[in-house]
Amino acid sequence: xxxxTSSVFRTETMTVPGGTETIVRGGRDxxxxxxxxxxxxxxxxxxxxxPQGSAQAxxxxxxxxxxxxxxxxxxxxxxxxxxxARAHGFxxxxxxxxxxxxxxxxSDLVILVIADAALAAEHEKIFAVLKPGATIGLxxxxxxxxxxxxxxxxPAGHPVIAVCPKGMGDSVRRLYQQGATxxxxxxxxxxxxxxxxxxxxxxxxLAWSIGLGSPYTFATTLADxxxxxxxxxxxxxLGAVHGLxxxxxxxFVIAGADPVTAYERSTxxxxxxxxxxxxxxxxxxxxxxxxxEDLFDRAYSAAYRPARDxxxxxxxxxxxxxxxxxxxLAEQRLATRPMSPIAGSPMWxxxxxAHARRDSAPTVVDPLTAGLFVATMTAQVxxxxxRGHAWSEIVNESVIEAVDSLLPYMHARDVxxxxxxxxxxxxxxxxxxxxxxxxxxxxxxxxxxDAPADQALVKQFLDNPAHEALxxxxxxxxxxxxxxxxxxxx
Amino acid sequence: xxxxTSSVFRTETMTVPGGTETIVRGGRDxxxxxxxxxxxxxxxxxxxxxPQGSAQAxxxxxxxxxxxxxxxxxxxxxxxxxxxARAHGFxxxxxxxxxxxxxxxxSDLVILVIADAALAAEHEKIFAVLKPGATIGLxxxxxxxxxxxxxxxxPAGHPVIAVCPKGMGDSVRRLYQQGATxxxxxxxxxxxxxxxxxxxxxxxxLAWSIGLGSPYTFATTLADxxxxxxxxxxxxxLGAVHGLxxxxxxxFVIAGADPVTAYERSTxxxxxxxxxxxxxxxxxxxxxxxxxEDLFDRAYSAAYRPARDxxxxxxxxxxxxxxxxxxxLAEQRLATRPMSPIAGSPMWxxxxxAHARRDSAPTVVDPLTAGLFVATMTAQVxxxxxRGHAWSEIVNESVIEAVDSLLPYMHARDVxxxxxxxxxxxxxxxxxxxxxxxxxxxxxxxxxxDAPADQALVKQFLDNPAHEALxxxxxxxxxxxxxxxxxxxx
Numbered sequence: 017x018x019x020x021t022s023s024v025f026r027t028e029t030m031t032v033p034g035g036t037e038t039i040v041r042g043g044r045d046x047x048x049x050x051x052x053x054x055x056x057x058x059x060x061x062x063x064x065x066x067p068q069g070s071a072q073a074x075x076x077x078x079x080x081x082x083x084x085x086x087x088x089x090x091x092x093x094x095x096x097x098x099x100x101a102r103a104h105g106f107x108x109x110x111x112x113x114x115x116x117x118x119x120x121x122x123s124d125l126v127i128l129v130i131a132d133a134a135l136a137a138e139h140e141k142i143f144a145v146l147k148p149g150a151t152i153g154l155x156x157x158x159x160x161x162x163x164x165x166x167x168x169x170x171p172a173g174h175p176v177i178a179v180c181p182k183g184m185g186d187s188v189r190r191l192y193q194q195g196a197t198x199x200x201x202x203x204x205x206x207x208x209x210x211x212x213x214x215x216x217x218x219x220x221x222l223a224w225s226i227g228l229g230s231p232y233t234f235a236t237t238l239a240d241x242x243x244x245x246x247x248x249x250x251x252x253x254l255g256a257v258h259g260l261x262x263x264x265x266x267x268f269v270i271a272g273a274d275p276v277t278a279y280e281r282s283t284x285x286x287x288x289x290x291x292x293x294x295x296x297x298x299x300x301x302x303x304x305x306x307x308x309e310d311l312f313d314r315a316y317s318a319a320y321r322p323a324r325d326x327x328x329x330x331x332x333x334x335x336x337x338x339x340x341x342x343x344x345l346a347e348q349r350l351a352t353r354p355m356s357p358i359a360g361s362p363m364w365x366x367x368x369x370a371h372a373r374r375d376s377a378p379t380v381v382d383p384l385t386a387g388l389f390v391a392t393m394t395a396q397v398x399x400x401x402x403r404g405h406a407w408s409e410i411v412n413e414s415v416i417e418a419v420d421s422l423l424p425y426m427h428a429r430d431v432x433x434x435x436x437x438x439x440x441x442x443x444x445x446x447x448x449x450x451x452x453x454x455x456x457x458x459x460x461x462x463x464x465x466d467a468p469a470d471q472a473l474v475k476q477f478l479d480n481p482a483h484e485a486l487x488x489x490x491x492x493x494x495x496x497x498x499x500x501x502x503x504x505x506x
Numbered sequence: 507x508x509x510x511t512s513s514v515f516r517t518e519t520m521t522v523p524g525g526t527e528t529i530v531r532g533g534r535d536x537x538x539x540x541x542x543x544x545x546x547x548x549x550x551x552x553x554x555x556x557p558q559g560s561a562q563a564x565x566x567x568x569x570x571x572x573x574x575x576x577x578x579x580x581x582x583x584x585x586x587x588x589x590x591a592r593a594h595g596f597x598x599x600x601x602x603x604x605x606x607x608x609x610x611x612x613s614d615l616v617i618l619v620i621a622d623a624a625l626a627a628e629h630e631k632i633f634a635v636l637k638p639g640a641t642i643g644l645x646x647x648x649x650x651x652x653x654x655x656x657x658x659x660x661p662a663g664h665p666v667i668a669v670c671p672k673g674m675g676d677s678v679r680r681l682y683q684q685g686a687t688x689x690x691x692x693x694x695x696x697x698x699x700x701x702x703x704x705x706x707x708x709x710x711x712l713a714w715s716i717g718l719g720s721p722y723t724f725a726t727t728l729a730d731x732x733x734x735x736x737x738x739x740x741x742x743x744l745g746a747v748h749g750l751x752x753x754x755x756x757x758f759v760i761a762g763a764d765p766v767t768a769y770e771r772s773t774x775x776x777x778x779x780x781x782x783x784x785x786x787x788x789x790x791x792x793x794x795x796x797x798x799e800d801l802f803d804r805a806y807s808a809a810y811r812p813a814r815d816x817x818x819x820x821x822x823x824x825x826x827x828x829x830x831x832x833x834x835l836a837e838q839r840l841a842t843r844p845m846s847p848i849a850g851s852p853m854w855x856x857x858x859x860a861h862a863r864r865d866s867a868p869t870v871v872d873p874l875t876a877g878l879f880v881a882t883m884t885a886q887v888x889x890x891x892x893r894g895h896a897w898s899e900i901v902n903e904s905v906i907e908a909v910d911s912l913l914p915y916m917h918a919r920d921v922x923x924x925x926x927x928x929x930x931x932x933x934x935x936x937x938x939x940x941x942x943x944x945x946x947x948x949x950x951x952x953x954x955x956d957a958p959a960d961q962a963l964v965k966q967f968l969d970n971p972a973h974e975a976l977x978x979x980x981x982x983x984x985x986x987x988x989x990x991x992x993x994x995x996x
Contacts, residue, residue, distance in 0.1 A: 262945075262948070266756050266760065269760055270756065270759055270760060322846065325839075325843050325846075328839060328843065329835075329836070329839065332835045332838075332839065333832060333835065336831065336835060338828045338831045338832050338835070341826065341828045342823060342828050345819075345822045345823065345826060345828070346819070348822075349815075349818060349819065349822065353815050353818065356812065356815075356949075356950050358945075358949050360949050360950050360953045360954070361948055361949040361953070362953060447945075448942070450945065451941035451942050451944060451945035452938070452941050454941060454944075454945065455752075455848075455937075455940065455941035455944065458752070458851055459846075459848050459850050459851040460846050460850055463850045463851070463852060464850070
């Protein structure tokens with residue numbers, strides 16, 4: 017990837033396993049530098065008002081308040097998001113809300129945060145109206161994968177950059193707001209510079225990232241970002257969590273637990289204390305927190321290999337393009353066959369009861385659940401390392417995004433709600449791979465938990481370089497208590 | 507597809523829904539015509555000694571006994587199958603066993619029944635040694651899919667035909683042997699003529715099919731055969747059965763059944779009485795046999811749509827080539843990551859106990875299990891019909907192969923044994939799609955079984971043209987009691 021250099025922001029060297037990475041620390045004190053770093057960008061157009069679009073548009077507007085840079089939102093004709101955008105201050109009257117192609121034509125930096133399917137179908141229309149030299153901005157690598165799969169490319173002469181927050185839009189906005197009082201609260205982001213015809217692409221990307229409130233920004237490539245992002249959401253971020261709690265819930269019920277207790281020992285344990293322990297103290301701390309290291313080790317030993325095999329399979333499918341082609345086929349079927357929710361599974365009917373018991377009977381770190389979960393998370397870390405990803409990307413995409421963004425959200429709502437309400441690409445991926453993880457836990461891991469732990473595997477876990485990489489990343493941002501609003505209606 | 511015409515065998519017209527199909531009935535009385543129909547083929551080389559290879563080599567040799575046509579078996583150097591081939595009468599001494607390339611070079615019809623991965627890797631070597639004008643014989647369409655995916659083709663100047671028995675090799679041999687006393691016992695087959703440079707390809711394919719003991723032979727194309735074969739094994743033939751019994755076993759245990767009873771109500775019910783009822787009396791007869799048509803109808807209504815959606819998804823993936831690319835990626839991973847069996851799931855430990863109870867407490871048709879199973883089978887039938895397959899192919903690939911070949915085999919061993927010991931392409935497919943079916947039953951179908959039946963859907967089932975097609979196919983072969991040997995060791 018390009019080394020991270022900037023004429024505006026100070027780069028820092030972060031020690032990671034086997035070397036160093038260059039990163040840029042964020043902070044509100046840097047906001048006055050943003051116009052200069054944007055190098056001629058006077059209008060930023062954010063196309064789309066989904067979770068990422070609304071979070072990014074608001075954060076950028078707030079960060080650039082008082083400067084000459086204007087942030088506008090562009091929506092498709094008849095978009096149902098228009099009222100919500102207006103309610104958040106983007107209006108036709110003040111010139112910050114308009115038709116998406118008009119906004120695209122009028123902007124110096126066009127941030128494409130519409131749905132993947134729309135991006136695949138409509139990118140040519142957008143490219144056609146861009147100003148000469150306008151910067152194309154992405155928030156993940158999907159479009160690159162799509163363009164490659166159809167033998168196409170980005171239009172020449174335009175800088176192409178990506179800023180990819182390692183958290184859902186909800187967290188990107190919420191932690192930015194917390195950052196007003198806790199300087200440094202926010203979601204880390206990676207940047208990728210894919211085309212740099214005027215030499216200012218990296219500074220623009222850094223300005224965008226810092227404007228979003230990223231505590232630290234690290235470099236990647238669009239291809240690496242695409243792979244780790246798509247694989248991660250199919251594995252430890254969403255798919256594996258879904259498969260794991262489905263398997264564990266039935267396992268605990270069959271072993272005699274009442275449904276609410278089974279729900280607590282599976283879902284609640286992961287989304288609550290396991291996520292918090294990792295966020296506060298790292299991966300290895302979970303083992304100590306179980307109170308039964310032997311069971312943790314046995315569960316870890318039973319799950320690591322099947323989980324690693326599945327992550328490798330997903331990685332191959334994503335890297336070779338078959339996963340993306342499957343998503344496109346699925347999108348075509350959706351025209352006549354609506355996607356059914358996963359929330360019909362019996363376990364989710366106990367969600368409210370389990371939530372209601374939180375104060376009176378706080379969930380603990382279940383050792384079996386923790387062993388399976390941490391083994392899967394470590395399997396993803398190890399597979400990403402073998403595939404050559406930067407350590408910042410590995411720990412952000414495998415650990416930090418999970419414990420600081422997605423799992424807290426799932427804790428507030430539930431896993432099924434999260435899956436059924438995430439992006440279509442992620443939702444389709446979870447439905448494809450969640451059942452594979454469930455089957456791997458049921459058929460391979462759980463039947464082996466009674467066998468003695470594999471001490472070599474446990475030692476590899478305790479010595480895993482991820483602990484060092486995670487500690488290095490943790491130094492760059494404060495520990496924040498992440499609050500997630502309860503849904504106002506259920 | 508090519509209309510079925512023959513200068514040697516009598517074609518017949520079979521009435522199917524919406525029209526007719528031309529078929530050829532088999533029988534031992536036709537064996538004397540085989541040399542003539544083979545049009546110049548004096549040596550048949552069967553490459554491979556897997557279940558299909560050993561069954562086809564033996565059946566063809568026995569059917570051609572007393573003629574000038576010689577059937578030889580070709581094996582790769584160091585093949586572990588050589589001793590078994592010798593034990594079945596194919597020996598170097600009598601000139602019917604040899605190196606695969608030598609046998610290929612010496613044969614007028616070369617039947618390629620080596621594993622798919624070997625076919626993908628080695629087909630060029632085989633093509634290179636063929637005699638001018640030698641006929642290339644396939645037993646399913648995999649190689650066509652592979653050649654298309656790499657932009658290649660069959661060599662010019664060679665007839666290319668396929669004879670595809672609609673049953674596993676074990677059944678192809680066993681029912682042929684039964685056919686010695688029950689004329690007409692056997693496994694139906696489809697034929698496809700992909701290249702016919704000398705005008706005799708159809709007769710050769712018919713001779714091969716009749717020589718295998720096929721009660722009736724119908725026409726298809728390599729592409730249609732490939733699709734229905736690969737989709738079928740991922741759906742009702744293997745993948746869906748695996749997913750269904752995993753879901754039902756846990757469902758019954760959670761509802762309070764002891765493990766052996768749960769095993770009986772799920773697995774035993776399907777592989778025993780449900781399969782037998784369909785084989786003897788057709789699909790609709792299962793409903794009556796449950797003794798609880800309301801529960802059957804509710805289960806059918808709950809499962810049909812999610813099962814149909816999954817069959818459609820699999821069909822898309824197979825037709826568009828993504829499934830095949832995934833298989834090839836999986837084959838590459840197998841070099842370093844051995845495939846774990848699915849038999850580790852707790853339910854399979856109760857297999858022997860359930861089998862032991864068969865005589866004292868015969869398994870009945872469980873209405874819930876039957877509704878889910880028949881809905882899935884009908885969903886595959888309906889999806890194949892929409893995709894334009896011939897009715898003979900639809901009912902053979904969705905119903906007859908299941909109830910007369912695979913399910914009886916599973917009944918003798920068990921479902922997991924069957925999956926873990928079938929072809930790698932099928933095994934990989936079952937592991938990919940079985941969990942998807944399991945999740946669909948668990949998350950969508952089973953939670954909805956308490957809702958009233960969808961009467962329109964039930965009426966569609968009762969009026970389904972598949973019943974007519976199945977009855978037409980049944981007229982062409984006798985009802986035979988299919989015996990499967992118990993494994994001598996477990």
